[in-house]
Amino acid sequence: MVQKIDIAGVHMQVGDDLKKYIFKKIGSLDRYVPRASRTSLHVEVKLKESNPRGKSERTCEIIMHLPHEVLNVKETTINIYAAVDIAEEKLKVQLKKYKDLHGTHGFRRRVLTRLKRSPA
Numbered sequence: 001m002v003q004k005i006d007i008a009g010v011h012m013q014v015g016d017d018l019k020k021y022i023f024k025k026i027g028s029l030d031r032y033v034p035r036a037s038r039t040s041l042h043v044e045v046k047l048k049e050s051n052p053r054g055k056s057e058r059t060c061e062i063i064m065h066l067p068h069e070v071l072n073v074k075e076t077t078i079n080i081y082a083a084v085d086i087a088e089e090k091l092k093v094q095l096k097k098y099k100d101l102h103g104t105h106g107f108r109r110r111v112l113t114r115l116k117r118s119p120a
Contacts, residue, residue, distance in 0.1 A: 001027045005043045012049040012058075012080075021081060025088045026062065032095035034103040037067050047080060060087045064095075068102055071095065 007014055007022055022045055030038050042065040050057050057076050060083035064071040071094045075087040 002030050002041055002043055004041070005045060007045045007047070010046060010048040012047060014047060018047075018080065022084060025084055026091075029064075029088070029091060029095060032092060032099055033066065034099055037102065040067055041065070045084075049080075058083055060084050062087050062091055064091065066098065066102075069098060071098065 005023060005026055007019055026043055026045065029043075030041060033041055044063040044065075046059075046061040046063070048059040048061070050059070056078065058078065058080040059074065059076040060080065061072070061074045071091060073087045073090045073094065075083045075090065077083045077086065
């Protein structure tokens, strides 16, 4: 579970239900982060409501601070819960790429040595 999640609402009130939903969705993303990076993981969630041309829009921006990188995802929809869901999916994709680049390569090394040793 991600320990530090900051939630801020711009031009909107963030209720308890929405906070619980965000903690549930974003808090479970630590499985996509390498173990060594989990201690310094920090997430900021910015929720914004705007009315351009009379059309109500809600924006969810998630900024994840990792040791070697800062990942940023932004999504705008009519429903704030849908914006959180879509932003979470986008962040998962970015985290998988991050884990491939910065994760421990010991597992890969062990698998490759086993494959080389096995008679083919």
